Amino acid sequence: MSHIVTIQTEVRDRAAVFAACDRLQLPAPVQGTARLFSTEATGVLVQLPRWRYPLVCQTDTGKLAYDNYRGRWGEQQHLDRFLQAYAVEKTRSEARKQGHDVVEQALNDGSIKLTVQVGGAA
């Protein structure tokens, strides 16, 4: 190993949002304004399974707007799964742009490992 970095995922790429929804077999996201419980938010709207209000991906800032009332209006695991799918699809997309192949592997703890070979001997 040479270098290890931990990243907090920020949702900034519309195409990756669409790809994540497709990967999870969610309805196609739409651009719009959603009314949450006490506010409104504009962005790419993702309907997570059995969530009362849509997840709003504000791709210009990387922030997410949502209201699941601490799990009562939508399970956190669905949001987590979306974020994981987004990070996977975004990684694959960026690696492809650089001309790299990506190998994907599911791990026992629910993580997904992607290996990008950048070529050249060590």
Next chain:
Amino acid sequence: MKTIEIVVSPDGTTRIETRGFSGASCQDASRFLEQALGRTTAEQRTAEFHQAVVPQALDQRQTT
């Protein structure tokens, strides 16, 4: 072999590990992913990071 391993945890947190690089070249290699994915919250450099990159030199042995 130089590789970049990306492990995405069930909550979407991502850990990027570069393998097979020497010196600071690993940072250059993974920067495109770090910037694309989000905000760096932690960074750790391993022993290989501090190895100097030795440029390939011509063999200039002198014989007497």
